[in-house]
Amino acid sequence: DTGVSQNPRHKITKRGQNVTFRCDPISEHNRLYWYRQTLGQGPEFLTYFQNEAQLEKSRLLSDRFSAERPKGSFSTLEIQRTEQGDSAMYLCASSPPGEGANSPLHFGNGTRLTVT
Amino acid sequence: AQKVTQAQTEISVVEKEDVTLDCVYETRDTTYYLFWYKQPPSGELVFLIRRNSFDEQNEISGRYSWNFQKSTSSFNFTITASQVVDSAVYFCAVGGSYIPTFGRGTSLIVHP
Numbered sequence: 001d002t003g004v005s006q007n008p009r010h011k012i013t014k015r016g017q018n019v020t021f022r023c024d025p026i027s028e029h030n031r032l033y034w035y036r037q038t039l040g041q042g043p044e045f046l047t048y049f050q051n052e053a054q055l056e057k058s059r060l061l062s063d064r065f066s067a068e069r070p071k072g073s074f075s076t077l078e079i080q081r082t083e084q085g086d087s088a089m090y091l092c093a094s095s096p097p098g099e100g101a102n103s104p105l106h107f108g109n110g111t112r113l114t115v116t
Numbered sequence: 117a118q119k120v121t122q123a124q125t126e127i128s129v130v131e132k133e134d135v136t137l138d139c140v141y142e143t144r145d146t147t148y149y150l151f152w153y154k155q156p157p158s159g160e161l162v163f164l165i166r167r168n169s170f171d172e173q174n175e176i177s178g179r180y181s182w183n184f185q186k187s188t189s190s191f192n193f194t195i196t197a198s199q200v201v202d203s204a205v206y207f208c209a210v211g212g213s214y215i216p217t218f219g220r221g222t223s224l225i226v227h228p
Contacts, residue, residue, distance in 0.1 A: 033215070042120075042207050042218035043161070056215060091161070101211040102149040104163040 002026070004108035006092050012114045013082055020078045021111045025094030032075050033105060034067055035091040036060070043091055049075060082115045089113075118143045120208050120219035128225045129198055137193040137222045139208030145169075148212030150184065150191040155221070156204040167191065169212075198226045 005024040013019050025032050030051050035043035046065070047057045051072035061067075064082075069075040079086055089110040095103035119142040129135050141150065152164040165175065167184050175182045179196045195202055205221040 035218075040125075040220070042122075042209075042220045045215045045217070048215060089159070093161075101213065101215055102166070104151065104166055105153075105161075105216060106163070107153075107161040109158075109160045 004092055004094055004106050006090075006108035006111050008111055009109060010112045010114075012116065015084060015115055016081055018078065018080045019082060019113060020076055021090055021092075021113075022074060022076050023092030023094075023108060024074045025092070026096075026106055027073075028096060029094035029106070030072065030097045031095045031100075031103070032069055033093040033095075034075070034077050035093065037089045037091055037110070038087075046077075046090075079113075082113075084115045087113055087115045118145075118210050118212070118214050118217040120210055120217055122208055122219035122222050124222045125220075126223040126225065128227065130227050131200060132197050134194060134196050135198050135224065135226075137195075137206050137208075137224065139191045139193065139219060141189050141191065141208070141210045143210050143212055143214075145212035145214070148210055151209040151211065151216065152182065152191075152193050153207045153209065153218075154204045155207065161207065164193075164206075195224075198224075200226050200228050202226050 033048040034046040037043045049069040064080045067077045091110045093105035093107045121140045148169045150167045153161045155161045181194045183192045203226045205223045207221045209218045
């Protein structure tokens with residue numbers, strides 16, 4: 001079990017630029033979640049995949065955000081035309097098959113985005 | 117559809133004190149799970165415990181214990197004889213037919 005891996009750990013970008021983050025879940029986990037966490041807040045759900053299918057998206061996820069999980073393995077989260085309000089920690093989590101939303105989540109270390 | 121309230125923003129204690137972190141949840145599900153996660157200063161959220169809504173037995177694991185009371189929709193977490201290594205942000209979460217929803221967290225600071 002190598003854990004959930006997220007890259008990069010930190011990203012600083014200028015407003016208006018596009019950024020892409022990558023998440024590699026635990027290999028046998030079929031569910032993959034993206035959450036966003038700002039200072040002093042808990043993780044807020046953005047979207048989740050079961051295998052390669054994106055099954056749910058939060059209303060927080062504006063049209064500038066897109067996520068993919070093309071082969072049901074790693075996932076990418078892209079933010080287009082970044083805004084300062086996008087500055088946050090982006091967390092990826094995965095869980096094994098069988099228990100749906102009742103499985104404990106295994107989180108990565110996150111990608112901290114700073115938009116200047 | 118789901119909500120978790122952690123009213124305590126920050127708790128500061130001295131080592132060896134007992135401390136209880138409160139969690140109140142709301143859900144429309146009749147069957148659901150409750151979770152606690154720990155986020156140390158290093159940043160990675162770590163799963164601590166899961167409790168099924170049908171199981172109201174309290175659970176103890178070493179210095180950690182959890183009190184689930186369905187009647188008050190609470191799932192409180194107690195650390196006995198706290199240690200400096202317990203310093204972290206602790207999150208309560210509820211899952212079920214919905215995506216897991218987290219509270220805002222309680223920051224616990226344990227002073228030596």
